[in-house]
Amino acid sequence: MYKNLAETIRGIIDVRTISEERKTILQPLIDYVQQNENSGANININFICTHNSRRSHLAQVWAQVASAYFNIPNVYCYSGGTEETALFPKVAETLTDQGFDVSKIAETDNPVYAIKYSDNTLPIIGFSKKYDSPFNPELAFVAVMTCSQADGGCPFIAGAEKRIPITFEDPKISDGTPEQAQVYAERSLQIATEMFYVFSTIKS
Numbered sequence: 001m002y003k004n005l006a007e008t009i010r011g012i013i014d015v016r017t018i019s020e021e022r023k024t025i026l027q028p029l030i031d032y033v034q035q036n037e038n039s040g041a042n043i044n045i046n047f048i049c050t051h052n053s054r055r056s057h058l059a060q061v062w063a064q065v066a067s068a069y070f071n072i073p074n075v076y077c078y079s080g081g082t083e084e085t086a087l088f089p090k091v092a093e094t095l096t097d098q099g100f101d102v103s104k105i106a107e108t109d110n111p112v113y114a115i116k117y118s119d120n121t122l123p124i125i126g127f128s129k130k131y132d133s134p135f136n137p138e139l140a141f142v143a144v145m146t147c148s149q150a151d152g153g154c155p156f157i158a159g160a161e162k163r164i165p166i167t168f169e170d171p172k173i174s175d176g177t178p179e180q181a182q183v184y185a186e187r188s189l190q191i192a193t194e195m196f197y198v199f200s201t202i203k204s
Helices: 003-010 020-039 055-069 088-099 149-152 180-200
Strands: 043-047 075-081 101-106 112-116 122-124 141-145 159-164
Touching: 003 055, 003 180, 020 141, 020 159, 020 180, 043 055, 055 075, 055 088, 055 122, 055 180, 075 159, 088 101, 088 112, 088 180
Parallel strands: 043 075, 043 141, 141 159
Antiparallel strands: 101 112, 112 122
8 A cells, every 4th residue: 555545544543433332333334244255245335425525435435445454355345426416626635635646537527536545456436426326336235324314315225235324424514614624634534444443343
């Protein structure tokens, strides 16, 4: 992994900061990943939020990195929304600040980003899309709902084997304020810490 990213990771792998309440919320995802790991099946995780612009992307990226860090193979992370908008630029900036190599590979109203955590791995492709986009899996995946609005407004996810609410406060509340950079960094690191906790518990 890139040096700056490795330094970020060394600063977040302290699961003691995760409350027992959050561990309980994360347990169903741990169980799903462990079950598929035990059976040798692919582990497809689709993180879903309303606009697929902030939290779902952060969760997708950090879960993919965590699975690689703990050498859990056959993990494929995706993200989607109940509607398509665009990946919010501050998310790309935050990931860059935390050590990722983020490059824009298509300049449109809905830009496409290549997000790399190592020179020798395929990039994570980041752009806004609906959860049932052809880019995402149709079957045999777990739907992780990262915002309460999407969880409440989307009662049925076709093709999902399991649906798990793991919601995070929207960093959007800080947009246009002096605290924006800090809030986005903190939310990204919270999500990172929880995804690292999930994959640190998996026995291969």
